Amino acid sequence: MKLTILGCYAATPRTMTNPTSQVLEIKNHMFLIDCGEGTQVQLRKNRIKFSRINHIFISHLHGDHFFGLPGLVSTFRLLGRDKDLHIYxxxxxxxxITLLMKLGDxxxxxxxxxxxxxxxxxxIVFEDDKVSVATIPLKHRVYTNGFLFREKLGERKLNIEAVAKYQIGKAHFRNIKQGTDVLLEDGTMVSNKKLTFDPPKPKSYAYCSDTGYKPDIVDQIKNVDVLYHESTFLESEALLAPKTKHCTAKEAAAIANAADVGTLILGHYSTRYKSIAPFKGEAQDIFANVELADDGKVFEF
Ligand SMILES: [Zn+2]
Ligand SMILES: [Zn+2]
Incomplete structure (x- = not known):
């Protein structure tokens, strides 16, 4: 998976920072997650082809997460898009969105x-043979969902040397990859284990923004490879977190720790802070493997 952060700051767009949007490349999909103002420009800066986006997931209807959407929907038309577009x-x-289009005829x-x-x-809001996407109900001032993206277990990998050794023809390959044993012409049975390797372990990514501290999401996101969790505030503003239904860096880390995730990526920083570095320090008091999202940053996992 490849995660490109297009924007990861709360509230207003500024000269150097953008509100929330990110692109997740998973299997053959390019999923756009949230679409704050400036998303189109950020897509261009990060050289992401508009035509590859067919599914857009919006967490909630606060402007910093979806005010870029009407513009993007309109640009798709100007670019001559003919493929279907799905918005969740x-x-x-x-x-x-349709009111804005209607008013502009x-x-x-x-x-x-x-x-x-x-x-x-x-x-589950999206599913095909390679990927599933489920909502993660969050606790915010308006109805909000995070999203859990999971790869499915792929086919077994063919052991080319073993297949050659037993002189097994191509006609069997499809079944072998799906786990069946092979009966040779001389009557011996070759077990699938001798002919294949395990498929790579499926990866998972949980996106949780915006939300107040909500420990009951831990079960659903247990052991995910990567968790993006909002951390709007530092400890100095901890009192504001429950009032505005946001989290501190420490609270995000507590969720990551309880869910035993691989990596925690922090984001959705309040624009009051001059530097985001302290977010990492505060979170690392509780959970070691912390990364800071920043606009244009790419995470591969
Ligand atoms: Zn927000
Ligand atoms: Zn919000």
Whole structure:
């Protein structure tokens, strides 16, 4: 997986920082997660092809997470898009986007499908043979979901040398990759284990922004490879976190620690702070493997 941070700051766009948006490359998909103002420019700066984005996941309807969406939907039309576009987000998102299009008398020339979310429980919102995406219900001032992206276990890998040794023909390869044993012409059975290697371990990524401290998400995100968790505040502003339903760096680290994740990426920093470095220090008091998101930063895992 490859995660490109397009923006990871709270509230307002500034000259050097952008509100929330990121792109997750997983298997053959480019998923856009949230779409704050400036997302289009950030996509261009990071050389991400607009045409590769077919699914957009919106956590909630605060401006710093979706004000870039009407512009992007409109640009897709100007670029001559003809592929379907799927948008997943809270109920109301369809009305918001289509009202803007209606007022400007502009419609898309591609199929635009909204998948409006209302459930307070986790649900699978996207699934194919390689990937699944489930919501992570969060605790914020408006209805909000994080998203859990999981690769599925792939086919077994063919051991070319072993296959050659037993002179097994190509016609068997498809079945072998799916785990079947092979009966040779002389009547001996060759077990699948001798002919294949284990497939790579499927990776997982959890995106949790925005949210107040919500320990009950721990079960759902247990052992994920990477957790992106909002950390709007440092300890000096800890009192503001529950009031605004956001988290401190320490609270994000407590979630990462309890869920025993591989890596914690912090983001959604309040723009009041001159430096984001202290976020890492405060989180590392509780959880060691902390990375700081920043606009344009790429994480591969
Ligand atoms: Zn936000
Ligand atoms: Zn918010």
């Amino acid at each position: 987000g809270p109920k109301g998102i369809k009305e918001a 502009s419609w898309t020339n591609y199929q635009l499908t909204f998948h409006e979310l209302t459930s307070k429980n986790s649900e």
